[in-house]
Amino acid sequence: MVNPILLIALPLFFAFSIPIVGFVYRPLQRWIPVVSLGLTTLIALSLIPRVGAHGPIVVITGGFPPPIAINLTVGPLGLLLALLIQVVGLLTALYLVQVPVKEPHDRFSMLFLLLLLGATGMVLTGDAFNLFVFLEITSIAAYALTGFQRTGESVEAAFKYLVIGSIGSTLYLLGLILLYTQTGTLNLADIARHLHQVDPRILYLSLVLIAVAFGVEAEMFPLNGWAPDAYQGAPVAVTALFSAVIAKAGLYALLRMLYTLFGVQNLLYVLALLGVLTLLVAEAAALRQRNVRRMLAYSSIGQMGLLMLAFGVGSSVAVSSGLFHVLNHAVFKGILFLGLGLMALRTGSENLEDLAGLGRRMPWVSLLFAVAILGTLGLPPLSGFWSKFFILYATARAKFYGLLLLALLGSVLEAAYYLRLLQVLYFQEPQKPLVPGRTPWLPALSLGVLAVLLLLFSAFPHQVFHLVRPAATELLNRGWYISKVLATGGL
Amino acid sequence: MNQALLYFGGSAALFLIGLYLVLVKTNLIKIVLGLDLMETAVNLFIVASGYIKDRTAPILNRPDLLAHPSQRAVDPVPHALVLTAIVIGVAVMAMALSIVIRIYEKRQTLDISKLRSLRW
Numbered sequence: 121m122v123n124p125i126l127l128i129a130l131p132l133f134f135a136f137s138i139p140i141v142g143f144v145y146r147p148l149q150r151w152i153p154v155v156s157l158g159l160t161t162l163i164a165l166s167l168i169p170r171v172g173a174h175g176p177i178v179v180i181t182g183g184f185p186p187p188i189a190i191n192l193t194v195g196p197l198g199l200l201l202a203l204l205i206q207v208v209g210l211l212t213a214l215y216l217v218q219v220p221v222k223e224p225h226d227r228f229s230m231l232f233l234l235l236l237l238g239a240t241g242m243v244l245t246g247d248a249f250n251l252f253v254f255l256e257i258t259s260i261a262a263y264a265l266t267g268f269q270r271t272g273e274s275v276e277a278a279f280k281y282l283v284i285g286s287i288g289s290t291l292y293l294l295g296l297i298l299l300y301t302q303t304g305t306l307n308l309a310d311i312a313r314h315l316h317q318v319d320p321r322i323l324y325l326s327l328v329l330i331a332v333a334f335g336v337e338a339e340m341f342p343l344n345g346w347a348p349d350a351y352q353g354a355p356v357a358v359t360a361l362f363s364a365v366i367a368k369a370g371l372y373a374l375l376r377m378l379y380t381l382f383g384v385q386n387l388l389y390v391l392a393l394l395g396v397l398t399l400l401v402a403e404a405a406a407l408r409q410r411n412v413r414r415m416l417a418y419s420s421i422g423q424m425g426l427l428m429l430a431f432g433v434g435s436s437v438a439v440s441s442g443l444f445h446v447l448n449h450a451v452f453k454g455i456l457f458l459g460l461g462l463m464a465l466r467t468g469s470e471n472l473e474d475l476a477g478l479g480r481r482m483p484w485v486s487l488l489f490a491v492a493i494l495g496t497l498g499l500p501p502l503s504g505f506w507s508k509f510f511i512l513y514a515t516a517r518a519k520f521y522g523l524l525l526l527a528l529l530g531s532v533l534e535a536a537y538y539l540r541l542l543q544v545l546y547f548q549e550p551q552k553p554l555v556p557g558r559t560p561w562l563p564a565l566s567l568g569v570l571a572v573l574l575l576l577f578s579a580f581p582h583q584v585f586h587l588v589r590p591a592a593t594e595l596l597n598r599g600w601y602i603s604k605v606l607a608t609g610g611l
Numbered sequence: 612m613n614q615a616l617l618y619f620g621g622s623a624a625l626f627l628i629g630l631y632l633v634l635v636k637t638n639l640i641k642i643v644l645g646l647d648l649m650e651t652a653v654n655l656f657i658v659a660s661g662y663i664k665d666r667t668a669p670i671l672n673r674p675d676l677l678a679h680p681s682q683r684a685v686d687p688v689p690h691a692l693v694l695t696a697i698v699i700g701v702a703v704m705a706m707a708l709s710i711v712i713r714i715y716e717k718r719q720t721l722d723i724s725k726l727r728s729l730r731w
Binding site: 253259260276279282286290294 | 626630633639642646649650653656657660686688689692695696699702703706707710711713714717718726
């Protein structure tokens with residue numbers, strides 16, 4: 121078996137080899153992220169059978185078994201998200217080979233790899249302080265990438281993100297140390313095991329601090345003020361990553377804390393409530409946007425809200441369909457943001473009116489764009505329908521009828537602006553000529569692969585549910601996780 | 612006990628001063644300073660949480676330490692953590708200041724109330 125620590129070590133090696141490769145043969149630099157993410161995708165794929173058969177792989181570093189040293193815990197949930205991060209990252213890296221971003225491209229590629237590395241580390245680590253380190257790696261890379269275009273808007277967005285993000289991570293560190301003073305351990309499973317020793321006042325204080333910290337990363341209302349600006353300021357490929365995987369890593373950390381570390385199943389309705397608020401506020405804001413990127417950004421925040429509702433309901437059906445929706449949302453938003461990037465190459469703008477008539481002039485990209493929109497709306501044959509339907513079904517089963525109604529209202533708002541976008545795309549006459557040129561083939565390839573994934577999810581929803589079930593079980597079954605990590609002989 | 616209270620109270624005070632700077636001040640540099648103070652406060656808290664009066668670092672090179680390490684030495688983990696936290700804090704500060712430089716280049720101002728998209 122390949123050691124899962126390579127999922128972290130390889131990108132680190134490749135990221136810092138980029139400048140050296142630049143000395144040898146400069147054009148090769150652009151391919152380094154593709155190579156790195158291709159390898160990590162293969163590694164993540166190769167781990168699936170073993171994790172499926174034997175449960176979590178616990179990687180021991182420094183020769184001490186848990187709970188002493190830092191360890192990676194590659195369980196079904198972590199592996200699912202790590203694989204998602206590698207796949208979306210690989211497709212985005214392919215996209216970036218032919219679509220230029222602002223120079224210096226080598227630094228961009230380094231930050232790009234570090235961003236994905238941090239997110240992978242966040243979902244795989246079994247150590248609370250290590251989670252902080254990976255959170256900061258992800259965040260610092262994300263701040264830098266947000267400001268990478270060096271326009272006024274993007275650097276302001278980066279500063280806003282930095283202020284909110286670093287307050288968030290400081291709060292996480294504080295909450296973590298509070299727990300450490302009470303339990304004397306940093307291993308997530310071991311803290312969870314010793315939680316009954318903690319003074320309840322300190323317990324709830326650190327719960328609030330940690331939930332706020334990861335609420336920032338998971339774009340939870342009212343902590344998501346940075347998100348629309350960062351999504352708009354960053355290069356479009358980075359926006360696709362923020363939406364498809366980085367926010368998911370934040371959500372994972374939040375869920376790991378709530379479900380496994382604190383085990384507060386009785387307080388999860390707060391998460392559901394905040395999720396619905398996130399959904400409604402974001403969808404209402406999206407309705408007013410003229411800039412399509414910003415509209416998609418708000419839509420992405422709204423979908424994060426729907427995910428929080430699913431995980432806040434917390435039944436087995438809700439968690440499974442929430443995880444299914446995580447996959448769906450990553451694919452849909454990947455297509456939408458990358459597709460928008462390709463459209464903007466030809467139209468020179470991301471405003472709604474400038475996309476008029478693209479349905480005829482860029483038929484393939486527009487078709488995928490439209491399919492992803494219909495998927496997000498949850499039109500029946502597409503995979504978005506299954507995940508969204510079962511989230512709402514589980515909400516109804518849990519007797520959260522008020523939340524159900526509000527979530528449906530959010531879906532109606534969502535339909536309003538997405539259908540307007542489709543109408544502009546297909547039924548309005550173009551006003552400006554396109555920039556001449558062809559759609560480059562590598563970005564088209566990555567959009568194509570995302571579309572194939574979308575069709576696979578749509579054609580085999582039952583199998584996808586089957587695939588995410590172990591991950592849902594890991595999240596819901598706190599004792600199983602604790603015993604698996606601590607009883608391990610390790611690697 | 613009083614000494615511990617001093618450290619914990621001091622770090623809480625530092626944290627609040629930092630938060631005040633971030634929330635109230637309009638100058639970007641002062642906001643960055645506020646973030647730094649908050650981080651420093653947490654770092655102080657981490658160090659203080661590992662401190663036990665009349666004990667020494669767990670470097671077991673003396674016979675009395677070797678005989679009763681768990682009664683003579685402090686907890687080394689917070690000190691290891693705080694080093695990492697300081698380094699990460701430096702990276703965040705460097706990032707923040709370089710972004711502030713870019714903002715000044717683009718907008719010719721450090722006043723947050725004059726930056727259109729930074730109001731929230």
